[in-house]
Amino acid sequence: MGVAAWMVLEIWLLTVVAEATSGLTVFLLLVAGVIAGGAVIKRAGRRAWRNLTGGLRSGGAPAAPPETGSSGTGNTLPMIGGLLLMLPGLLSDMLGLLCLFPPTGRLILRRADKLLSRPGAYAPGSFGDAYQQARMHQPDGKVVQGEVIRDDEPPAARRQDPPLTG
Template sequence: MMRLLLFLAFLVVPVLEIWLLIQVGQVIGGWTTVAVLIAVSMLGAWLVRREGRRAWRALQESLQTGRMPDRELADAGIILVGGTLLLTPGFLSDVVGMACLLPVTRPAMRRLGSWFFERRIKRMAAASPYAHLFPTQPGGAEPGGPVSGRVVHGKVVHGEVLREDREP
């Protein structure tokens, strides 16, 4: 399913970009369209530099205070994606790239990315041959199963592991 979606994305998105470039070029002219694309790329390069520096400072501050830099790392990744999209010629990629770079829209992009990766990880875990080891109930881990940071209530049996393959 994911392969089909990627195939369609790599097929449909460039066709949409070319179509939109032609439509905009017919309205404002070819050279003006090229000038707008160059101006947006220059603005994007300036934004990537500015926001990248901010993300780097925030990352350093969180590491110095001993805090896990989860939000800062996510922002850095989103800024990288946004910069890459702004370097790609086309108006659709520019809109998504700007949404990744602007501080007001980046939290929404962070939530979207978090939602996407959470779904992807759950789907991969369910398809794993070890899926039976990880409970899917909202209550958390079950007695005897893996503990994921929660207290597991149940009967505890103390004992010793004996290995027969060892020599005495």
């Protein structure tokens, strides 16, 4: 229901702008949004790739960019903002620009963090549960190889292969 209302509102706004200016203006606005959104996503993707390869070269886990603060989502808002810019519509463009503007981006991140971190605000197995699990990570990013041994299960029988003949 919400998506349908959003689409109707977007179409209505585009028709209002087209009546006030011209169809060419609306077309140029939509094309500019796609081009700007693509550029934003490309830039954020390059930054994420640079962060990943730099972290792997140094032998550790990639670190969050310094502008992210404690949330650790340095490329999330630019990617979402670029995607919203690419979607046709004026409201989605405005939301995309709000995601890209640093002060409003920080407000959006804080609000989303508060909504998703509330205990009891989501059902088990929902997006909020996955978000909480994703936030629980080792600060140093080290992975220790090994196997899990459970005391409540009997040990599995060892497999014995027949001797090779030949």
